[in-house]
């Protein structure tokens with residue numbers, strides 16, 4: 379099937395599921411569309427102003443409405459009956475705007491049913507909330523202009539598209555520079571089998587279309603969202619035995635991602651010595667701001683950050699809430715320690731030929747008796763359990779006039795020669811690093 383045909387076949391399945399099969403959240407067969415953690419008290423307060431029918435037809439999997447969005451223009455992809463739009467409208471307040479897009483008429487009907495009454499009861503301007511019929515793969519056709527949106531939110535929808543590339547590309551175009559996609563969706567720990575991907579109920583339940591999380595990250599980068607940041611994640615449980623059988627060992631997660639549209643992001647977190655201080659200025663987040671799973675900012679505390687985070691906090695919609703210090707003039711290496719990059723701990727080289735690579739784990743014996751102990755630096759070449767292979771580079775057998783190096787191993791035969799030098803008093807203290 380051509381990709382357009384697949385796109386429209388999937389849309390038909392999903393429309394039927396949300397337009398006819400499901401009547402309320404309780405009709406769902408898995409927790410995929412309702413795993414959202416308890417929301418922030420300000421969101422809870424906003425939810426108390428959302429009409430009951432809308433709340434009962436909530437099929438989201440997260441809390442993708444960030445705080446601190448006063449005055450922003452927000453777009454909700456796959457807004458359903460509009461719960462998140464009604465919440466976001468209260469946060470952007472009179473100076474902002476919220477647009478919801480959905481392809482299922484019956485969902486839009488419910489969303490629109492309460493709009494006027496809600497706006498009047500809140501004393502908001504008429505145009506604060508708008509629901510459009512449209513497809514998330516083609517938001518431009520639904521009237522969303524390029525570079526017009528500050529924040530795109532979405533709750534358990536993008537997995538339902540067979541053309542996630544088009545969705546992300548359209549979002550990248552629609553966002554202003556410094557704008558952000560902040561959305562919760564379903565991901566998988568592996569690429570799903572054809573059997574799962576062809577299962578209609580699993581499509582409707584937001585599982586069959588879930589991307590392997592690494593493929594999703596790659597797609598983001600390809601589109602231009604160079605540094606996707608995960609904020610929250612929760613495993614989705616499949617209780618239905620039949621669906622469980624089809625999905626097998628695959629694990630599904632609801633993850634809230636943050637994708638910033640910024641020109642100067644790099645593919646890795648690089649260290650330039652930047653710092654940032656959160657000013658405590660977001661309503662509801664006066665004490666701390668969590669940017670993602672890695673960077674958290676207690677109010678007024680100076681936090682070391684990588685170059686990308688400096689870029690985000692300087693040039694995105696978050697910028698007025700942070701004081702960022704530093705430039706990119708001097709590169710100080712990778713922000714993450716090398717042990718993360720190489721996947722194992724890397725120890726410092728103690729001296730000359732006796733680096734950690736060359737030092738097997740010291741035995742109890744040579745810890746106490748060999749030259750690894752500070753007092754015995756010259757006693758015997760150390761670090762191999764029996765010292766058998768160390769003679770060449772470590773003992774004075776070949777060049778008796780040289781002082782012994784404190785420790786060596788067999789690998790040093792291939793290593794560049796250790797420069798000769800006079801024996802120093804500190805040599806007495808030299809030893810392998812034992813940690």
Ligand SMILES: C[S@@+](CC[C@H](N)C(=O)[O-])C[C@H]1O[C@@H](n2cnc3c(N)ncnc32)[C@H](O)[C@@H]1O
Pocket residue numbers: 389392393396411435436437438439455456457458459460461462479480481482485512513514515532533534535538539584
């Ligand atoms: C799981 S529901 C989530 C609805 C809403 N975000 C919420 O949290 O209640 C998925 C919604 O996305 C809409 N949808 C799915 N695929 C879509 C597409 N390709 N274009 C537009 N809307 C889509 C469906 O009509 C449905 O309302």
